[in-house]
Amino acid sequence: MGKFSRCGDQIAKGKKSAFRYHSTLAKKAQNVPYQILQELFSRLVERLGRGARRALLKPYKLFAVDSTTITFQHPDMSWAGYTRTRHAIRLHTKFDVEEGQPTQVVSTTGRDHDVMVAPKLYNDLESLSIITGDRGYARTSDFQDLHERNQFFVIRVAKFFSLSDEMEHSIPLESGGKVKVDQTAFIGKGSRKTKSRFRLVTFTDNEGNEIRVATNLMMMSLEDIAYIYKLRWQIELFFRWLKGNLDLSNLFGNSPNAVYSQVYGTLISYFLLRWV
Template sequence: MISKCNRPTRRNLRIPKQLLIADSTKITVGMGRLPWAPLKGERAGIKLHGSLVADEGCLHQVTETTGNCPDLLSCEDIRGKHFILVADRAYGKHKLFDDYLEQKQQFVIRLRDNTHFHEPIPRKRKREFAGSIEQDFTCQLGTKATLSQHRFRIVKLTDPDGNPVILATNLHKPSAEAIAEMYKKRWQIEVFFRWIKQHLNVPTLFGTTPNAVFGQLYTALLVYVILKFLFDQGNALVHQSAKLTFAEFDRLFSLNNLPTEWTVYLTSKFTLP
């Protein structure tokens, strides 16, 4: 029902947008293998930039570059204004936030710890901060030379190790605690890239030309998409007692040791009439 609501209805019901998590992963090898993608020293490498719809684990957009390409340059290709963009410090350029505001791109992006805050004004609250939240205020970002045109909301908190985490956003209705929870969803794309590297043998590049390298990356992504599709469809059909996590499904599938109900589902899925 929610997916069929039009935009005015969604606004009236205050149905939040889905979170879109953006990040990249780098794969490095010796310079001799990829001379067309040099990095510092005697290394070479390529990058896979991607965005993931939080909670669903579905890929939204993917693009590829050489390893020395800043993440910020690929952000335009993997974001979407119908989502709330969640990203780390590599995507936190102050001037870009002004563009996001004009383009109606909502975001929650981590800032560098040395970010300058111009004329901060604390936001009013009726309750004390919960959890690790320390501050919630609005300000312009940057020094005089890089000062943002608009004011943005800043939420300061600490991570489990006590390190500072500074989040910038153009969302004003959610609480500071809700903003922090949005950013915590970012771990999902870290898990996704780790899964790609560990299970699909991506760090071992089979070719040296751009077509071979990037073809291998996209083949790996296709395998992930197919497995995720089978998992989502199967988990919705099997009995509650047979439901699995994606990690469990992947492990048992590779061992050819899925529960009987899953085996029946997969057999019927791929049996020709």
């Protein structure tokens, strides 16, 4: 019993020490401009993005866009309003699927919706890039803008999206039965209606759920379009890894400097682990 008692005392001391460590770090981080870590992260992205690329979807470069929300409860977090009882920040991310790493992170409070931040993630795209995203990134004005800039996209749209002048096309037998609809149409209505026709492909996932995506890849096979959207899952795995392995879901500070310093410090740690 003496051994177990001593072990229990050591564990309790360890917990108190960890709490003091986090508390001290949070106080120090309040006075450190997080922009320093943000700039360091940007330089690491530039440095590590020069590596050799795998031939995933030659000649295209594939990026996934999505965001993750980190919520917390603290009386001194009014700057990060989210709901009446909780506060949150959101990390809007552009993710290089081939390299397996983020190339851009825009940090905002939890109330900033994906579709409002999306244009920032669409800037500085390489030629022959494809952007893939979920329904939070489906906005007809962005579809038209990307198309006019000769950038490609595969973005999921909700069933309630209005279509006009639909033209349905036959589906090749080699699609394996998973592709249900292949059509072109104008998307939206009124002032939000696109000026160009876009392709809409409906297919089923592994669980039989129907997914409809909009794209301007008019000549690409149906199987490749479905495959591109499925690769979007890689950014979800990245967010899970950050929160689970690097403990980003637990924020130890309450000021903007402390919170965003932890965020960009964690992102830097991710890059260094990949580099090593």
